[in-house]
Amino acid sequence: MLITDLLQQAQATDQEILDSAYGIENFTFDTIPSPAESKRLRQMRNRLDELKAMKRVALRARVAGKQTRMVLADCGHYTIEVMSTSRGSSCPNCYDRMSNLTEGR
Ligand SMILES: [Zn+2]
Numbered sequence: 001m002l003i004t005d006l007l008q009q010a011q012a013t014d015q016e017i018l019d020s021a022y023g024i025e026n027f028t029f030d031t032i033p034s035p036a037e038s039k040r041l042r043q044m045r046n047r048l049d050e051l052k053a054m055k056r057v058a059l060r061a062r063v064a065g066k067q068t069r070m071v072l073a074d075c076g077h078y079t080i081e082v083m084s085t086s087r088g089s090s091c092p093n094c095y096d097r098m099s100n101l102t103e104g105r
Contacts, residue, residue: 006020012040061080
């Protein structure tokens with residue numbers, strides 16, 4: 001996927017960010033970006049850093065003999081720590097949101 005397409009989306013998924021990691025890291029705007037575009041690029045780069053950090057943790061744990069790997073939770077994020085909600089699995093960040101959607105009446 002093109003980075004310019006990703007920038008038009010309100011939220012890129014972790015998979016899209018990982019698939020476009022090189023492009024996200026090296027992307028430069030041909031024209032002056034809108035504030036929303038530069039903000040989204042910043043968000044994608046931050047998330048990419050988080051995902052890379054998680055991969056390093058998972059790798060270290062594997063080397064240490066622990067069963068740890070990144071899992072794609074139902075919320076759409078990769079996480080090492082999978083939480084269980086009534087709507088499915090979620091990462092720690094989405095736990096409240098995933099739980100509230102069923103309980104928030
Ligand atoms: Zn999540």
